[in-house]
Amino acid sequence: MNYEITHRPSYAQLALSLERGESVRAEGGAMVSHTGNLDVETNAEGGLLKSLSRSVLGGESFFMNTFTATDDTTLKLAPALSGDVQHHELADETLYVQSTSFIASDPAIDVDTKFGGGKTFFGGEGLFLLKLSGTGPAFISSYGAIDEIHVESGETAVVDTGHIVAFEESLDFSIRKVGGIKSTLFSGEGLVCEFTGEGTVWTQTRSPDAFLSWLIPKLPTQSSN
Numbered sequence: 001m002n003y004e005i006t007h008r009p010s011y012a013q014l015a016l017s018l019e020r021g022e023s024v025r026a027e028g029g030a031m032v033s034h035t036g037n038l039d040v041e042t043n044a045e046g047g048l049l050k051s052l053s054r055s056v057l058g059g060e061s062f063f064m065n066t067f068t069a070t071d072d073t074t075l076k077l078a079p080a081l082s083g084d085v086q087h088h089e090l091a092d093e094t095l096y097v098q099s100t101s102f103i104a105s106d107p108a109i110d111v112d113t114k115f116g117g118g119k120t121f122f123g124g125e126g127l128f129l130l131k132l133s134g135t136g137p138a139f140i141s142s143y144g145a146i147d148e149i150h151v152e153s154g155e156t157a158v159v160d161t162g163h164i165v166a167f168e169e170s171l172d173f174s175i176r177k178v179g180g181i182k183s184t185l186f187s188g189e190g191l192v193c194e195f196t197g198e199g200t201v202w203t204q205t206r207s208p209d210a211f212l213s214w215l216i217p218k219l220p221t222q223s224s225n
Contacts, residue, residue, distance in 0.1 A: 018069035036073030079141035106136025144206030162207030168199035
């Protein structure tokens with residue numbers, strides 16, 4: 001499977017070149033277009049319980065699509081939010097991905113859900129992660145551009161939960177409030193994630209939660225009689 005990522009970093013699109021018989025699993029609604037012929041199979045991937053946990057906890061679609069090329073095909077995929085797309089080649093390892101950042105992967109990679117921490121009472125932020133395990137290519141997306149933080153032994157990296165895209169399994173993490181109760185409720189910050197150990201954290205330069213907090217108060221409301 002060859003790939004090309006175009007229109008980076010603001011409006012990235014993923015083009016996958018599939019040979020006959022090759023397959024890719026993609027998040028529902030991610031397909032933009034394709035050339036050639038494809039078989040599409042829609043399943044509750046991993047069974048009912050895994051699909052429910054991904055949908056209810058992880059913010060992903062209940063169903064995933066598996067595209068299989070019946071001849072040489074180019075399949076184009078794009079994330080829901082404007083931002084970048086990044087390739088990760090897993091080699092019998094695990095990558096944790098923030099909910100809504102998964103686009104596609106080799107069907108051999110297992111996609112499960114991991115609960116990373118509680119939600120703030122008012123802000124609604126939490127850390128629900130997708131656990132990608134196995135061997136093969138995986139593609140993730142961001143809201144805004146993707147940045148990297150390399151955590152070394154003895155260091156601590158603190159990242160707002162709304163800006164996390166993915167991180168390596170080699171890292172330990174814990175969720176905490178940004179400060180006391182007053183700071184949590186009124187500072188505009190909710191929860192942060194502290195990373196220790198050795199590994200890489202990928203972050204996004206924009207936060208969907210922060211955007212919604214800005215947008216929702218500006219939406220028109222119906223006047224009641």
